[in-house]
Amino acid sequence: MQIPAAFFTDYHVHTSISPCAREEMTLERIIERAERRGYRAIGISDHAYPETCERILGLRREVEALDTGLEVYLGCEVDVLHDGSLSVGADLLAELDYVLAAPTHSLQMFDPDGADEDARREQIERWFALSECCCDHPVLDAIAHPLRGLGGGLEAEPLLNGLEEGRVGRLLDKLRAAGLALELTDSMENYRSACEGIRRFYGAAERRGFLFCPGSDAHGLDRLGHQWHAVWLYRDLGLHGTRMWRPGGERPR
Numbered sequence: 001m002q003i004p005a006a007f008f009t010d011y012h013v014h015t016s017i018s019p020c021a022r023e024e025m026t027l028e029r030i031i032e033r034a035e036r037r038g039y040r041a042i043g044i045s046d047h048a049y050p051e052t053c054e055r056i057l058g059l060r061r062e063v064e065a066l067d068t069g070l071e072v073y074l075g076c077e078v079d080v081l082h083d084g085s086l087s088v089g090a091d092l093l094a095e096l097d098y099v100l101a102a103p104t105h106s107l108q109m110f111d112p113d114g115a116d117e118d119a120r121r122e123q124i125e126r127w128f129a130l131s132e133c134c135c136d137h138p139v140l141d142a143i144a145h146p147l148r149g150l151g152g153g154l155e156a157e158p159l160l161n162g163l164e165e166g167r168v169g170r171l172l173d174k175l176r177a178a179g180l181a182l183e184l185t186d187s188m189e190n191y192r193s194a195c196e197g198i199r200r201f202y203g204a205a206e207r208r209g210f211l212f213c214p215g216s217d218a219h220g221l222d223r224l225g226h227q228w229h230a231v232w233l234y235r236d237l238g239l240h241g242t243r244m245w246r247p248g249g250e251r252p253r
């Protein structure tokens, strides 16, 4: 199966600065692996917390010192917190090449025994609210794994399939008006990208003219470029290269 050229880029890669990434994720080894795979561009996107921010910004010198034909961008993945604020101030984020927003990090994990209808409804409400908050921060470029974590560790497919279409449409209209891109990713845990709810969400985004951002969310070298579901979705949506987001590119209006 031939991989579309758009997937020789990966804008969601964690180095060992992220507490959840493996030690092997040094900038040098990431670049070496990406070069060997014939990549064109890589974006480093560590979790931006107050305690990691300085090290992320410190990567700039390392990136500039690299001897590579790859385009290398320095970005980050910032949490959207419960109150809608970001885990790091916009002034620091503005120093990076791009910023991925992660509203779904603040979704709750379900207690398998207590995940009743009310808890699920609440989760959906939270997802809508957190996603919408991304519009309030002009420093954000794209939403990382927009549908991840809805299941709170349990089966997510019924929740995804049950998302109300009109409401999703209104949310997408706002995100689109704010110039945000959406990540196409394999970081989807316990559900298949073929699930109806995911296809509907991305299909509605495609019709609204969104740009899509390829990202593997690699926390280990073996996950770099792991984008099989994303490639599947890309084909399913009939996308082409011009619909793919890149750092520093023009925002669609």
Ligand SMILES: [Zn+2]
Pocket (backbone or CB within 6 Å): 077, 102, 105, 144, 145
């Ligand atoms: Zn994430």
Ligand SMILES: [Zn+2]
Pocket (backbone or CB within 6 Å): 012, 014, 077, 144, 217
């Ligand atoms: Zn990530």
